[in-house]
Amino acid sequence: MLIKEINIRKMKMTMKAPFTTSFGTFQDKEFLLLEVTDELGNTGWGESTAFHSPWYNEETLETNLHMIRDFLIPLVLDKEIAHPDEINELFAPIRKNNMAKATVEGAIWDLYAKRNQLTLAQALGGTAEKIEVGISIGIQQNVEDLIELVRGYVAEGYKRIKVKIKPGFDVDVIKALRDAFPHVPLMADANSAYTLDDIDVLKQLDEFNLTMIEQPLASDDIIDHAKLQKELKTPICLDESIHSLEDARKAIELGSTKIINIKIGRVGGLTESKKIHDYCMENDIPVWCGGMLESGIGRAHNVALTTLPNFILPGDTAGSSRYWEEDVITPEVVAVDGYITVPTSYGIGYEPNIEVMDRFTVETFNFKE
Numbered sequence: 001m002l003i004k005e006i007n008i009r010k011m012k013m014t015m016k017a018p019f020t021t022s023f024g025t026f027q028d029k030e031f032l033l034l035e036v037t038d039e040l041g042n043t044g045w046g047e048s049t050a051f052h053s054p055w056y057n058e059e060t061l062e063t064n065l066h067m068i069r070d071f072l073i074p075l076v077l078d079k080e081i082a083h084p085d086e087i088n089e090l091f092a093p094i095r096k097n098n099m100a101k102a103t104v105e106g107a108i109w110d111l112y113a114k115r116n117q118l119t120l121a122q123a124l125g126g127t128a129e130k131i132e133v134g135i136s137i138g139i140q141q142n143v144e145d146l147i148e149l150v151r152g153y154v155a156e157g158y159k160r161i162k163v164k165i166k167p168g169f170d171v172d173v174i175k176a177l178r179d180a181f182p183h184v185p186l187m188a189d190a191n192s193a194y195t196l197d198d199i200d201v202l203k204q205l206d207e208f209n210l211t212m213i214e215q216p217l218a219s220d221d222i223i224d225h226a227k228l229q230k231e232l233k234t235p236i237c238l239d240e241s242i243h244s245l246e247d248a249r250k251a252i253e254l255g256s257t258k259i260i261n262i263k264i265g266r267v268g269g270l271t272e273s274k275k276i277h278d279y280c281m282e283n284d285i286p287v288w289c290g291g292m293l294e295s296g297i298g299r300a301h302n303v304a305l306t307t308l309p310n311f312i313l314p315g316d317t318a319g320s321s322r323y324w325e326e327d328v329i330t331p332e333v334v335a336v337d338g339y340i341t342v343p344t345s346y347g348i349g350y351e352p353n354i355e356v357m358d359r360f361t362v363e364t365f366n367f368k369e
C-alpha cells in the first residue's frame, strides 16, 4: 500500500469530569488525530495519546506534532508498505518519541486492515468477541465522594475498579473502599508517587486483597520495583517503566513486575504491543490494556488490541460516555455490564464522525506528495 496523503487534526475536547492524578488535574483534553489515505482512497485513523503537558512522560502534543511532521511523515509518505509491522523498523532510527510513532503506525494498521477486509482485531490475531472492561477513577476530593463514584460504577457492572493513591491518600482510602466493597476487584495506581522509603505504608496495602499496585515507584525504574516486589504479597503492575519488549523482558527477568499494563502509545505502537503481549504470555505474565483518556479513535485501537488472548485482566477502556458528551466516532464505544462487544466492521470498526470532529478541531495540517 502507498500512503498518498496524511492529515493531522489538533483537537480540543472537554471531558465530562476533571481527571486528577498524583501529578495534577485537567478537564480539557488537547490531542492529535491522524488520518492516512492510500492510493485507492482507503483511509486509516490513529490518535496521539500524548498529553498537552509532559506530566505522564516526556512527550506532549507539540513534541508529537513536531516529530510526526518533521521526521515520521517523510519516512512513510509515498512509500510502498506491505505490512504495518514494517513501520516499527522504519521508525527505529528515531530515538524514543513512542507516542508520536504509535499515532502514525496505528493509522497504518487501521488502513491495512480495511484494505484486506479484516477487522483490526483480526489483523492483530485477536479472537475475543467481547472484552471485559474496568474503570479508572481519578483522585477525588474526599473518600465519601470516591465511595459514591465507585458504587455507581459497580452498579454499572464494571469488572474492576482502579483508584489513584498517593502518600497521605492511600491506606485509609483503600480500607474504606474495601469495607464498602468487600468483593469488588480493586487496584491502586500510584503513578510513581512513592519511594522505597514508603515500603511500610505499601506493605499495609497487602491486607486489602488488591489485584495489583500499579507503578508505585519511579517511572524509569525496574531495580527498586524488584526489591519492593520481594516485600509485597500484592502483585506490582508496571506502566510508565515499560516502553518496549526489551524493557518488559528485563523487568520480568528481574522480578520487578507480575502484571504489565500495555498502552499502545507508551510502547510505540500495535506491533510492539503485540510483541510484549506474546512475550508476557510465554512467561505467564498477564497483561491488560491501559487508557490515556482517549477519544473514540484511540479507544477503538485499545478494544482491538484487547482481543488478544493474554489480555486476561480487565483494562481501562471504558465506554465513550464515561469521558465525552459526544465522541468523534459512530457508533460510540459502549460498555454494557462491564463488557464491550468487539466491532465486526473492517479496520477499527467505528466510523469517524467528521461533523463532531470538525467541531472540536482547533487546527489541521495536510501532507501529500
Ligand SMILES: O=C(O)CCC(=O)C1=CC=C[C@@H](O)[C@@H]1C(=O)O
Binding pocket: 021, 056, 136, 137, 189, 191, 239, 290, 291, 292, 293, 294, 316, 318
Ligand atoms: O483512560 C482511562 O480512563 C485511564 C486513565 C488513567 O488511569 C491514566 C492515564 C494517564 C496517567 C495516569 O493517570 C493513569 C495511568 O497511569 O494509567
Ligand SMILES: [Mg+2]
Binding pocket: 189, 191, 214, 215, 239, 240, 261, 290
Ligand atoms: Mg498507570
